[in-house]
Amino acid sequence: MSDVSYKIKPSTFANLPGGFTARQIAASISPKFLELIILPTEKCNFRCTYCYEDFEIGAMSEGTILGIENLISRRVPTLEKLRLSWFGGEPLVAKKIVLRIASHAKLVCEQHNVNFDGGLTTNAYLLTSDLAALLISLKQNFFQITLDGWKAAHDDRRKRADGLGTFDQI
Ligand code: SF4
Numbered sequence: 001m002s003d004v005s006y007k008i009k010p011s012t013f014a015n016l017p018g019g020f021t022a023r024q025i026a027a028s029i030s031p032k033f034l035e036l037i038i039l040p041t042e043k044c045n046f047r048c049t050y051c052y053e054d055f056e057i058g059a060m061s062e063g064t065i066l067g068i069e070n071l072i073s074r075r076v077p078t079l080e081k082l083r084l085s086w087f088g089g090e091p092l093v094a095k096k097i098v099l100r101i102a103s104h105a106k107l108v109c110e111q112h113n114v115n116f117d118g119g120l121t122t123n124a125y126l127l128t129s130d131l132a133a134l135l136i137s138l139k140q141n142f143f144q145i146t147l148d149g150w151k152a153a154h155d156d157r158r159k160r161a162d163g164l165g166t167f168d169q170i
Pocket of ligand 1: 044045046047048050051052053088089090123
């Protein structure tokens with residue numbers, strides 16, 4: 001074990017190579033900011049050639065959903081900000097879970113005047129305009145959507161589970 005100790009001055013944060021500001025670093029370690037990264041399912045309607053998922057784990061169990069809702073209810077009164085980040089698998093394959101937990105979180109945050117938002121890393125295949133409007137009404141208003149180049153290159157890498165291309169629908 002090394003006996004070297006490190007001292008980090010606050011001014012160091014402003015010079016981090018990643019370009020983060022001191023405010024961003026402070027927010028990331030503040031107990032008043034909570035970000036939950038939630039995988040409501042590991043299943044997906046795509047089979048991208050580079051994907052690392054095995055797609056075995058399906059929708060989150062009722063017990064896990066209740067656990068997340070309880071965690072939100074307990075933590076929100078101590079927070080200034082709550083953020084939900086949805087990941088998968090494809091989170092919209094389990095959209096009922098996304099909508100349920102986001103609805104709960106929005107309600108609790110409103111009751112305690114806590115800033116609330118969220119977003120999805122999604123392949124967007126199931127993201128209709130109606131569903132997008134519903135998600136945005138629940139403050140889930142950031143969407144990270146990947147296109148792997150133009151149609152030919154994209155469809156070569158990002159196929160549906162049945163092998164068809166996805167570019168046009170996205
Ligand atoms: S959309 Fe994401 S989870 Fe689905 S197959 Fe592609 S990389 Fe994997």
